Amino acid sequence: MVGVRRYFESNSERFILEWKKFLGFRSISADPAYHHECVKCADWVRDHISNLGFHAEVWKTATKPLVFAERKGNPSKASVLFYGHYDVQPVDPLELWTSEPFEATLRDGRLYARGAQDNKGQVFFFLKALEALIAEGADLPTIKILIEGEEECGSEAMQSGLKGWGERLQADILMVADTGMLVPGVPTITMGLRGIVECEVRVYGPRMDIHSGVYGGVVLNPIQALTRMLASLHNADGSIAVPGFYDGVQEPTAEEKALVADSPINLKQLEEFLGVSLAGGEKRFSALERRGLRPTLELNGIGGGYQGAGGKTVIPSFAMAKISMRLVSGQQPQKTLSTVVKYLEQIAPEGVRVEVGDFRVGGAAFRLPAQSNVLQIARRAIKSEFNVEPHCLWEGASVPIIPALAEASGAEPLLVGFGMEEDKIHSPDESFSLRQFEEGYRYVTAFFKVI
Amino acid sequence: MVGVRRYFESNSERFILEWKKFLGFRSISADPAYHHECVKCADWVRDHISNLGFHAEVWKTATKPLVFAERKGNPSKASVLFYGHYDVQPVDPLELWTSEPFEATLRDGRLYARGAQDNKGQVFFFLKALEALIAEGADLPTIKILIEGEEECGSEAMQSGLKGWGERLQADILMVADTGMLVPGVPTITMGLRGIVECEVRVYGPRMDIHSGVYGGVVLNPIQALTRMLASLHNADGSIAVPGFYDGVQEPTAEEKALVADSPINLKQLEEFLGVSLAGGEKRFSALERRGLRPTLELNGIGGGYQGAGGKTVIPSFAMAKISMRLVSGQQPQKTLSTVVKYLEQIAPEGVRVEVGDFRVGGAAFRLPAQSNVLQIARRAIKSEFNVEPHCLWEGASVPIIPALAEASGAEPLLVGFGMEEDKIHSPDESFSLRQFEEGYRYVTAFFKVI
Numbered sequence: 001m002v003g004v005r006r007y008f009e010s011n012s013e014r015f016i017l018e019w020k021k022f023l024g025f026r027s028i029s030a031d032p033a034y035h036h037e038c039v040k041c042a043d044w045v046r047d048h049i050s051n052l053g054f055h056a057e058v059w060k061t062a063t064k065p066l067v068f069a070e071r072k073g074n075p076s077k078a079s080v081l082f083y084g085h086y087d088v089q090p091v092d093p094l095e096l097w098t099s100e101p102f103e104a105t106l107r108d109g110r111l112y113a114r115g116a117q118d119n120k121g122q123v124f125f126f127l128k129a130l131e132a133l134i135a136e137g138a139d140l141p142t143i144k145i146l147i148e149g150e151e152e153c154g155s156e157a158m159q160s161g162l163k164g165w166g167e168r169l170q171a172d173i174l175m176v177a178d179t180g181m182l183v184p185g186v187p188t189i190t191m192g193l194r195g196i197v198e199c200e201v202r203v204y205g206p207r208m209d210i211h212s213g214v215y216g217g218v219v220l221n222p223i224q225a226l227t228r229m230l231a232s233l234h235n236a237d238g239s240i241a242v243p244g245f246y247d248g249v250q251e252p253t254a255e256e257k258a259l260v261a262d263s264p265i266n267l268k269q270l271e272e273f274l275g276v277s278l279a280g281g282e283k284r285f286s287a288l289e290r291r292g293l294r295p296t297l298e299l300n301g302i303g304g305g306y307q308g309a310g311g312k313t314v315i316p317s318f319a320m321a322k323i324s325m326r327l328v329s330g331q332q333p334q335k336t337l338s339t340v341v342k343y344l345e346q347i348a349p350e351g352v353r354v355e356v357g358d359f360r361v362g363g364a365a366f367r368l369p370a371q372s373n374v375l376q377i378a379r380r381a382i383k384s385e386f387n388v389e390p391h392c393l394w395e396g397a398s399v400p401i402i403p404a405l406a407e408a409s410g411a412e413p414l415l416v417g418f419g420m421e422e423d424k425i426h427s428p429d430e431s432f433s434l435r436q437f438e439e440g441y442r443y444v445t446a447f448f449k450v451i
Numbered sequence: 452m453v454g455v456r457r458y459f460e461s462n463s464e465r466f467i468l469e470w471k472k473f474l475g476f477r478s479i480s481a482d483p484a485y486h487h488e489c490v491k492c493a494d495w496v497r498d499h500i501s502n503l504g505f506h507a508e509v510w511k512t513a514t515k516p517l518v519f520a521e522r523k524g525n526p527s528k529a530s531v532l533f534y535g536h537y538d539v540q541p542v543d544p545l546e547l548w549t550s551e552p553f554e555a556t557l558r559d560g561r562l563y564a565r566g567a568q569d570n571k572g573q574v575f576f577f578l579k580a581l582e583a584l585i586a587e588g589a590d591l592p593t594i595k596i597l598i599e600g601e602e603e604c605g606s607e608a609m610q611s612g613l614k615g616w617g618e619r620l621q622a623d624i625l626m627v628a629d630t631g632m633l634v635p636g637v638p639t640i641t642m643g644l645r646g647i648v649e650c651e652v653r654v655y656g657p658r659m660d661i662h663s664g665v666y667g668g669v670v671l672n673p674i675q676a677l678t679r680m681l682a683s684l685h686n687a688d689g690s691i692a693v694p695g696f697y698d699g700v701q702e703p704t705a706e707e708k709a710l711v712a713d714s715p716i717n718l719k720q721l722e723e724f725l726g727v728s729l730a731g732g733e734k735r736f737s738a739l740e741r742r743g744l745r746p747t748l749e750l751n752g753i754g755g756g757y758q759g760a761g762g763k764t765v766i767p768s769f770a771m772a773k774i775s776m777r778l779v780s781g782q783q784p785q786k787t788l789s790t791v792v793k794y795l796e797q798i799a800p801e802g803v804r805v806e807v808g809d810f811r812v813g814g815a816a817f818r819l820p821a822q823s824n825v826l827q828i829a830r831r832a833i834k835s836e837f838n839v840e841p842h843c844l845w846e847g848a849s850v851p852i853i854p855a856l857a858e859a860s861g862a863e864p865l866l867v868g869f870g871m872e873e874d875k876i877h878s879p880d881e882s883f884s885l886r887q888f889e890e891g892y893r894y895v896t897a898f899f900k901v902i
Contacts, residue, residue: 302753311651
């Protein structure tokens with residue numbers, strides 16, 4: 001280990017210069033005006049990885065190019081596929097940036113730039129760790145690298161291409177460094193992500209908004225119909241009342257519950273931050289179990305009738321609500337969505353017409369089993385390098401491309417990232433500290449030593 | 452009766468000229484730019500009534516002036532207070548008018564102008580009937596006339612002044628001609644109006660909109676809380692579930708139910724017009740009973756979270772709904788409102804903050820008892836003049852000033868109006884047919900003959 005630590009110290013100035021170069025590309029994927037910057041950035045990434053001794057290619061797609069690279073290694077070791085992205089979020093509002101977002105600037109041990117952390121910074125410590133390992137002649141497995149260019153706007157090329165690339169992406173472990181850690185200096189393993197499906201329910205009543213005096217009590221009010229339907233989606237104990245919704249759901253194991261209970265997340269602080277008590281979801285689970293290990297059905301929006309100042313005595317012609325569901329392991333997204341849609345259609349009352357539409361199947365959940373071999377490897381690496389037990393975190397959010405990539409590559413996802421709240425990703429003054437960068441580098445080198 | 456009919460025929464051309472003059476005032480109460488036109492119109496009305504042999508005054512108020520007039524008559528007869536309004540609705544969109552809205556134009560037996568029917572036309576046949584009766588030396592009761600100037604924008608001066616004017620307004624019968632008839636040639640007695648109270652319920656959740664993945668299942672979603680609260684306001688049979696809501700409600704009598712069942716309203720046609728079945732309200736009452744004789748609780752608007760195109764996976768910070776309740780005789784508006792507000796506050800779930808506000812107490816309901824003496828007089832008048840039984844109509848809408856005026860004056864309201872759907876009140880090309888005008892004139896003369 002001493003070799004790679006010394007390598008870091010001798011080369012850190014160059015690392016920062018290269019990292020700044022990487023951050024100089026305005027690779028904003030959401031804005032077509034920056035398409036060419038994305039193309040240039042992909043070329044730069046390919047050349048950089050190629051210089052490490054990889055066979056590296058740019059894959060052109062209908063949208064943004066991807067970089068794929070491979071380096072054959074010890075076939076008796078578990079092979080690794082690393083996934084990251086070179087694209088970044090837009091920078092508005094520009095006036096809130098202390099320095100230029102694409103001219104990376106070092107202040108007080110932090111590098112400030114769009115993408116400094118998400119995901120260029122976390123990709124770059126991975127690449128520099130590989131460089132060090134290769135330089136010292138480490139016994140490495142076969143390593144594949146896939147860096148895409150539209151993670152920030154839906155991973156379209158990945159979603160449509162994955163099936164065709166399956167063979168080339170085959171690996172045992174899918175390494176991702178696009179997550180965060182709960183406490184500085186203690187790496188966090190993201191044990192799961194939830195899946196997501198969405199729909200919109202629309203209730204049509206009278207042909208036009210009508211007078212609530214003249215017609216009140218005569219026709220069924222679409223808002224009343226909608227609120228009654230929506231209220232029937234949950235039970236009083238916070239669980240979801242749709243028959244079949246929980247079909248296949250993997251119940252949290254005792255081991256998972258113990259790890260969740262061990263979380264350093266301060267719930268009191270979270271309540272203060274949010275300004276409410278943590279009183280949502282299923283009462284028989286703790287707040288963190290509910291977030292990471294249980295599915296939800298949330299109403300993201302509702303609208304109907306008059307919403308301005310004062311009153312307007314109408315029975316509206318229309319009301320609608322937007323629904324999203326977070327799924328956990330064992331649930332099939334399309335099937336769960338169909339179950340809820342069928343239920344909504346079934347409970348539609350007489351006197352209104354109900355339509356469910358605007359379906360979006362984001363993707364399935366994934367959850368690392370507590371006995372997973374990959375998890376043991378990560379723990380050993382972290383223990384040996386940081387002399388701590390890692391934190392385990394079940395994320396409530398969804399990154400649909402990861403379960404999809406895991407399925408296509410046959411690899412087990414291992415998500416260990418070094419982001420912190422203070423990095424302000426997606427916001428002005430995004431940054432990544434050199435300390436976090438180095439911790440990431442140390443983790444990656446340690447990982448490849450114990451694999 | 453022959454005398455007043457002949458009087459109409461001999462004077463109808465002059466009637467129309469005077470009526471056109473009345474319609475020439477741009478007495479739009481909602482628009483301060485026309486304040487002076489309202490003042491001029493009130494002066495004209497005062498002079499006109501004065502010329503009929505009344506003592507007539509203009510009452511200045513903080514907003515629009517009112518005209519009050521009185522003519523002493525036979526003290527053994529029931530005294531009459533006539534209420535109407537000289538103000539009119541705005542005229543936009545002007546380009547949809549066939550002729551100028553304030554230059555009354557006769558086409559095919561209809562007079563086209565803003566206010567032609569609502570309410571200048573219906574006020575004017577009343578005045579012309581009085582003129583004829585006075586000319587032939589009819590034995591009239593004491594008659595008072597109150598013509599206000601802001602019925603179209605909330606009757607503010609009336610609402611605040613009524614208590615102080617009580618003594619001068621005292622009468623036995625409150626005549627109003629600001630309603631419509633169901634079938635041409637058959638006068639309709641409006642037997643009741645519903646009262647109205649309003650409020651807004653607001654549900655506050657987390658300090659800001661938050662990620663529905665990260666926090667889904669952790670905090671209670673304000674939309675979920677709101678829909679659950681709103682759904683609990685009604686029972687499955689369409690009745691209102693708030694304990695105490697029906698306190699004091701006058702149950703429809705068998706006689707009222709029979710009269711309602713006898714209505715010429717074509718429900719099949721109404722369904723076709725509205726595009727929905729008449730499936731709202733309390734299942735144990737018919738559609739027309741529900742409209743006229745039963746209270747309602749309607750959701751006039753609802754809003755929260757994301758309502759744009761596509762999806763946005765947030766748990767919103769806030770959701771709200773606007774509620775209006777139509778009341779029937781026996782319900783006290785302030786008490787019913789308080790009952791509902793208390794209930795909403797009581798069912799507010801843990802994890803959100805609920806506020807009920809934006810209270811509006813429009814006013815109480817009124818209902819003419821089927822045995823009412825006033826009703827018998829109107830029926831006799833209609834029978835004698837038109838040789839038909841009048842239609843009886845319980846309105847679902849509210850005209851809060853009428854119950855308030857009835858209370859202040861001690862008079863029993865008698866609402867017989869001659870409006871039809873085709874008059875297009877409040878819309879471009881408002882009109883009133885000379886036939887309707889004459890029917891109104893005939894009804895008023897007949898009424899004062901049988902009183």
